[in-house]
Amino acid sequence: MSEDVWILGIHMTKFGKHPDKDAVDLAAEAARAALADGGVTMRDMGILAAGNLMNAAAGIGQMLQKQIGQTGIPVYNVANACATGATALRTAVMAIKAGEVDYGLAVGVEKLAGAGLLGAGGRTGGSEGKHYEPSGRYGAIAGTDGRIGTATMPGTFAQVGMEYGHKYEGVSFELFARISEKNHAHSTLNPLAAYTKKMTLDEIMSDVMIAYPNTRPMCSANCDGAAAAVVVSDSKLKTLSLEQRRRAVKISASVLTTDPWEEACQVLPDVNTLTRNAARQAYEAAGVGPDDLDLVELHDCFATAELVHYDNLMLCEEGGAADFFNSGAPWRDGSKPVNVSGGLQSKGHPISATGIANVWEVATHLRGEAGERQIEGAQVGLAHVIGLGSACGVHILEKAG
């Protein structure tokens, strides 16, 4: 039995536009604040795991070390789509569980303000008109996005939500918009969110349509930000101060999955099966169930995604996501608060930071330090991210003692 792992220090920067800071500045701010929060330094760290997806070849880990402390420890630069931050955290956790180190630092950072539409890469229209020549794995003679459906993020996740509506009752454009209304309302209490404006249902539904049924405020906001976490072994934590032990947050489960083969999974990404698998593994590892969760931060990259993940994380009966939302459960004063941070739709989604920022949000409530938006008495929480391709990270956290 490998030993338990705890979060000793954790930090998230303000999400939004940071024109005067580069990725290293933001990563350094998050990392140094997480170290200070844990009462440790780079000299204590045995491993650094770092992610910066949009610049993955640059080696953000070493760039960060060169600014905040070159101690010669191994660096793992990770890239795993929108699950990059969760992957960095899990990498540090695994090093401790393997018995190689007592302390690890995980950092995720992204500069994404003004990045526009993601997932529209590859050959696009307008490239034809010269010489048709089949190329690539589909032997395409021209760009396929827009001619053979869409592979953009908004369109893909729109279809994911519509597919749920085809399968189960009660799903509509208005329901998706109401989910967004909830998250934007929650964001008004989060000073670190990129957008903190409450929006009415009408404002959300009549905003610019991106990919039906997702309008602009129903899509995650591209922005800049970083988050970092210091993790520690159970045996080392026992040697630390009473204050450090009191504020430590237990990582009861750290799970990463990819999508197992299912019919259609290479046609429309299957974000459901791997999330369900990750949730099941995490609940089993932590010895808790969905009923035990006091709050959930799930990957609402689009309003349509939040709905299906109520079901995938088993917060409701299978097929019952619409009823679950309509019951009021996922509002902050409901029985199962979901995305009290404001979610990716308002807090923002600096890709590699997201998987640690979600953990920061949950940990901050478990420590009783969430200020105005504190979920009173929170003991257990779950943080979920998913990256297309696909990768899903689920962490279950528990309050100390």
Added chain:
Amino acid sequence: MPKQLPLVDYLVLGDDPHLEAWECTSCGARFFDRRNACAKCEADEFRRARIASEGVVRAFTIVSLAAPGIAVPFVSAIVDCDGTSVRANIVNVEPTDTHVATGMKVRLVTEPIGVDDDGVEGIGFGFEPIYAAT
């Protein structure tokens, strides 16, 4: 008649245009791309399998924002063609949520996408609604 090329190699042109997938001879899993092995069972032998040309819309979106050069709005959908899922545009329909719905029946159609400098015509595909006879 000018030479034609399909937009992708899984679109078979001719008198009876249709889609063809790579089907694993071992487990029957179907794929549209060039394969190294089967993602479901790891076998590495495939045969060409004709995909049904009629199907049901299982999911759709109406894309209003796309990369430069792509005409919007357009309807992207996942069509269930007798058990094999196909991604495609829904064509010959108003791109609004009152004209497109999950569960609607559609059939494969081809359409020209342009002509290159050598006079070769590119042919794409989409699915159009099948309306009940009135």
